[in-house]
Amino acid sequence: MIPPSPVIRVSHLTKRFGAQVVVDDLSFEVAAGETLVLLGPSGCGKTTLLKTLNRLIEPNGGTIEINGRDVRQQKPEELRRGIGYVIQQVGLLPHLTVAQNVGVVPGLLGRPPAETAARTTELLNRLHLPAERFGPMLPAELSGGQQQRVGLARALAADPPVILLDEPFGALDPITRTAVRRDFRELDELRRKTVVLVTHDVTEAFELADRIMLLDKGKIQQLGPPRELLLHPASDFVRSFFQAEQLALQLRVVTLAEVQPFLPQGQPAASADTPTLPPTASVHEALGQLDAGAASAFRLADQPQVITRGQLLAAFGQALG
Amino acid sequence: MSLLPDLFTFWHEQAGKLGHQTLQHVALTAAALGLGVAVGVPVGLWLTRRPRWQGAVLGAAGVLQTVPSIALLGFLIPFMGIGARPAIVALLLYSLLPIIRNTVAGIQGVPPAVVEAARGLGFTNGQLFRQVELPLALPVIMAGIRTATVINVGVATLAAYVAAGGLGEFIFEGISLNNPVMILAGALPSAALALAFDAGLGALAALSARRLRAVGLGLLVVLPLLAAGYWGPQLLGARRGQPALQAAFSPEFVGRADCLPGLSRIYGLGKLPHGVLAPALVYEALRDGRVDVIDGYSTDGRIRAYGLRVLRDDRHALPPYYCAPVLRPEVLRAHPELGPVLDQLSGQLSDSAMTNLNYQVDNLHRDPKAVALGWLRRRGLLKAPRPLPPGAPEVRLGSKIFAEQYILVEMYAALIRGNTDLGVATKTGLGGTTICFEALRGGQIDMYPEYTGTGLQVLLQPSAAVLDSLGGRPEAVFSYVQAEFGRRYGLAWRAPLGFNNAYCLLMREQQATELGITSISNLGKYLQK
Ligand SMILES: Nc1ncnc2c1ncn2[C@@H]1O[C@H](COP(=O)(O)OP(=O)(O)OP(=O)(O)O)[C@@H](O)[C@H]1O
Numbered sequence A: 001m002i003p004p005s006p007v008i009r010v011s012h013l014t015k016r017f018g019a020q021v022v023v024d025d026l027s028f029e030v031a032a033g034e035t036l037v038l039l040g041p042s043g044c045g046k047t048t049l050l051k052t053l054n055r056l057i058e059p060n061g062g063t064i065e066i067n068g069r070d071v072r073q074q075k076p077e078e079l080r081r082g083i084g085y086v087i088q089q090v091g092l093l094p095h096l097t098v099a100q101n102v103g104v105v106p107g108l109l110g111r112p113p114a115e116t117a118a119r120t121t122e123l124l125n126r127l128h129l130p131a132e133r134f135g136p137m138l139p140a141e142l143s144g145g146q147q148q149r150v151g152l153a154r155a156l157a158a159d160p161p162v163i164l165l166d167e168p169f170g171a172l173d174p175i176t177r178t179a180v181r182r183d184f185r186e187l188d189e190l191r192r193k194t195v196v197l198v199t200h201d202v203t204e205a206f207e208l209a210d211r212i213m214l215l216d217k218g219k220i221q222q223l224g225p226p227r228e229l230l231l232h233p234a235s236d237f238v239r240s241f242f243q244a245e246q247l248a249l250q251l252r253v254v255t256l257a258e259v260q261p262f263l264p265q266g267q268p269a270a271s272a273d274t275p276t277l278p279p280t281a282s283v284h285e286a287l288g289q290l291d292a293g294a295a296s297a298f299r300l301a302d303q304p305q306v307i308t309r310g311q312l313l314a315a316f317g318q319a320l321g
Numbered sequence B: 001m002s003l004l005p006d007l008f009t010f011w012h013e014q015a016g017k018l019g020h021q022t023l024q025h026v027a028l029t030a031a032a033l034g035l036g037v038a039v040g041v042p043v044g045l046w047l048t049r050r051p052r053w054q055g056a057v058l059g060a061a062g063v064l065q066t067v068p069s070i071a072l073l074g075f076l077i078p079f080m081g082i083g084a085r086p087a088i089v090a091l092l093l094y095s096l097l098p099i100i101r102n103t104v105a106g107i108q109g110v111p112p113a114v115v116e117a118a119r120g121l122g123f124t125n126g127q128l129f130r131q132v133e134l135p136l137a138l139p140v141i142m143a144g145i146r147t148a149t150v151i152n153v154g155v156a157t158l159a160a161y162v163a164a165g166g167l168g169e170f171i172f173e174g175i176s177l178n179n180p181v182m183i184l185a186g187a188l189p190s191a192a193l194a195l196a197f198d199a200g201l202g203a204l205a206a207l208s209a210r211r212l213r214a215v216g217l218g219l220l221v222v223l224p225l226l227a228a229g230y231w232g233p234q235l236l237g238a239r240r241g242q243p244a245l246q247a248a249f250s251p252e253f254v255g256r257a258d259c260l261p262g263l264s265r266i267y268g269l270g271k272l273p274h275g276v277l278a279p280a281l282v283y284e285a286l287r288d289g290r291v292d293v294i295d296g297y298s299t300d301g302r303i304r305a306y307g308l309r310v311l312r313d314d315r316h317a318l319p320p321y322y323c324a325p326v327l328r329p330e331v332l333r334a335h336p337e338l339g340p341v342l343d344q345l346s347g348q349l350s351d352s353a354m355t356n357l358n359y360q361v362d363n364l365h366r367d368p369k370a371v372a373l374g375w376l377r378r379r380g381l382l383k384a385p386r387p388l389p390p391g392a393p394e395v396r397l398g399s400k401i402f403a404e405q406y407i408l409v410e411m412y413a414a415l416i417r418g419n420t421d422l423g424v425a426t427k428t429g430l431g432g433t434t435i436c437f438e439a440l441r442g443g444q445i446d447m448y449p450e451y452t453g454t455g456l457q458v459l460l461q462p463s464a465a466v467l468d469s470l471g472g473r474p475e476a477v478f479s480y481v482q483a484e485f486g487r488r489y490g491l492a493w494r495a496p497l498g499f500n501n502a503y504c505l506l507m508r509e510q511q512a513t514e515l516g517i518t519s520i521s522n523l524g525k526y527l528q529k
C-alpha cells in the first residue's frame, strides 16, 4: 500500500514579531486523515503556527502547501473556505441564529440553501443540539459548552478536508470539557479529515493525537506518536514536560499486548460472560472496563484465561521495567 | 390658569402657521440629519481603518459641538447668507460628533474573536464589513443618530433667527413679546417632534441588525423625502415666478398686534412675502440685497451707515416709542437728589441726535462710554466724578443688549457720579425687555431706560379698547404707561428724553427711489399691482 500523500506540507516556516522569533524554521508534514496535536507551553507559538496555515498570519519565510498547492497562490478567503477553523473564544456571530451560524461557510460557497439546511440539522443533531430546538436560538442563549459544539458544527458544515482547531475545549469546566471532547471523538467525519489541533492539555493530546508536535520557543522539540514522546523522549525538555502526568499517560499508551508476556500463566478458564478486550486496547481502557462493569476480571480475545485487576497492574509495572 | 385653553385657541387660530412651521422644522432637521448620516457614518468608518486620525477628527467634531449654536450661525452668515442653508449646515455640524463617535465605537466594539472567526471562515473584507461589523455596530450607530436628532430638533429652533423658519418663530416671537402661550405654542411641538423622531428611529433600529438594508433605506430615503416636504413646494413656487419684493422681519415685529398685523391691515401689506430673522441680522440682510424690506428702529445708526430709507408712516399705524428712565421709587425716596440729576437729560435728545450717537457706536465701533461722555461734554453737562465717601450707597443701572441703551446708561452713570455722592454700578446687556423689567421688579437693578410703546404693548398689554382710546398719541401713551406702572408694579417713569425710537419699515435708498416708494402707503400700492 502506498502511504497516503501529505495533505499539509510545511517547510522552513519562520514568523517573527519584531525581533522575537515566534515560529523558527519549522518543517513537517501532516498526512491525509491524520490528527496532529500541537502541544507546548504558553507563548511557544502554537496559535501563530496554526494561523499561518490559513493565512490569518503571513509568515516571514518558508512555504506551506495544502493539497499540493502553495497557499500563497490562492486568495485567502477561498483558501479559508476550504479549511475548517475553530477558535478558543468560539466567535459565533452574535446576530445570527445557531442554524445560520452553522450555515455560514456553505452560504459563502454558494451552496443551495436546502442542502445547507439539511446538513445543519444533521450536524446539530449529531452534536446533541436538537436542531428544531437549538437552530432558531441566538448564541447568547446557549451555554459555553453548547456554543463550542456549534463552533465545531460550523467548521464542519462545508465538509472541508482539513480542519484547524485552536484550543477548542478550553475555558470549559472539566465535566463539560470531557463531554464535548467525547462528542468530538465520536464524530466519524473527523476520522476522514486531516486535523491540526492546538491544546494545552497533555491528556487531551494523548487521547486525540495520531502524532504530537511538542514545541518550545518556536522550535519542534519532538514530533511523533504519543507513546514515542512518552517512552522515548528526545530531550530533558520532553521528559520533564510529561513528568507530572507520567503514570496516567503511560496507562494510556501501553497496550494489553505489551503487558501480556508479564501476566501469570495457568489461570482458571473464563466463563461465557467474562468481558473480552482486544490486545490493542490500552491498560487504561482495561481498568476503565473493570471499574465500570460488574465483572471483576476480563480476558483477552483468543486467550482462554481470566485476568484480574491486581494481576494487570503488576504486569504493567514489570512491563515498564 | 388659562394657559392651556389659551394655547389651544392660539394653535387653532394659527393652525396654518403652525403646520407650515412644523413642516419647515421637520425638513430642516431631516435634511441636516440625512447629510449628517451621509457624512458622519463614512467618516466614522474611515476612522476605524485609520485609527491615527481618530484623535484629530473626533477632537475637531467635539470643538464644533461646544461652539454655542447662535455663534455658529453667526459665523456662517458671512459665507452663506441667511435662510435654510446656514441653518442646515449648522445643524449638520452639530450632528457630526455623535454620529462619528458612535460609528467608531460601534465598529470597534465588535468582539475581536468574532472578527477573527469570521475571517477564518472565509469572509472577504467587504463581506466581513457588511455582514458582521456593520450589523453588530448598528445599534450603537443608531444611538448616535438618535442623539444627533434630539440635538438637531432643539437647535433647529434657532433657525428662526436666520430666516430659515421652523417652530423657533413662535418661540422667539413669544420671548420678545413676553407671551408664554406663544413660547409654548412653539416649544411643545418642538419637544413632541424630538420625541417623534426619536421614536421613529428607535423603531427603525428595532428592525434589528438583520434588516440592515431596511434601516439604510429608511434613513437615506425617508429623510430626504421629509426634507423635500419643505423645499419641494418652494421650488414649485419659484417656478411660478418670484414675487417682486421680499421682506424679513424680527420676531417681535411679526408677533405684535400693532406692528406687522396692524400695518398689513391698514396699508394692505398682505401680499408681502416675509421671513423671520434675528433683529441683529435684518439690517445686513437688507444692505446685502438678500431682502428688500425690513423692520428697524428709527434711531438706528445703521440707517445712515447703510444708506437705508425710512418709509414714512403716513397713516400713523405704528405706535410711539419715547424713551424714558424707569426706576424703583424707593431709590428716589432714599436719594431725593437723584431726581433732578436724571431729569437733566429729559427732552435733550432728538431723533437725529440719537441716530448719530448710535451710528458712532454701531458703525464706527467707538466705545459707548466715550460717545456718551463726548455728548455730555458738548452739552456742558459733564462734571468730574466726585470722590466717593466711604460706604456710599450704590445706584444700579441696567440696560438691554443694544448700543442705544449702553450709551444712555453711560450718560446717566456720568451724571450721577458728577452730581451726587452716590456710587454707580452698571449691569449692561441684560438681554431683552422681560429680563430688564423683571430685574427691576426683583430689585436686582434700580433703573433702566425703557420705551413707552414697549411698556404699553409688551408689559402692560392692555385691551384693544384701551389701545384704540390711546390712538398712538405720544402724550396719552406716556401718561397711561406712567399711571399703570405705578398702580400695577409700583414703578416710576421719569420724563422722556425726547427721541422716538419707533418701529419703522426700511428699504435700500436706491431701490426705494427706483420704485418711487417713500411711504408705507406707496409700498402697499406697489404690492397691489
Ligand atoms: N500580533 C502579535 N504581535 C506581536 N507579538 C505577538 C503577536 N501574536 C503573538 N505574539 C507573540 O508571539 C508569541 C507566541 O504567541 P502564540 O499566540 O502563538 O502563543 P501560543 O503558543 O498560542 O500561546 P498560548 O498557549 O498561551 O495560546 C508570544 O510571545 C506572543 O506574545
Ligand SMILES: [Mg+2]
Pocket (backbone or CB within 6 Å): A046, A047, A048, A166
Ligand atoms: Mg494560543
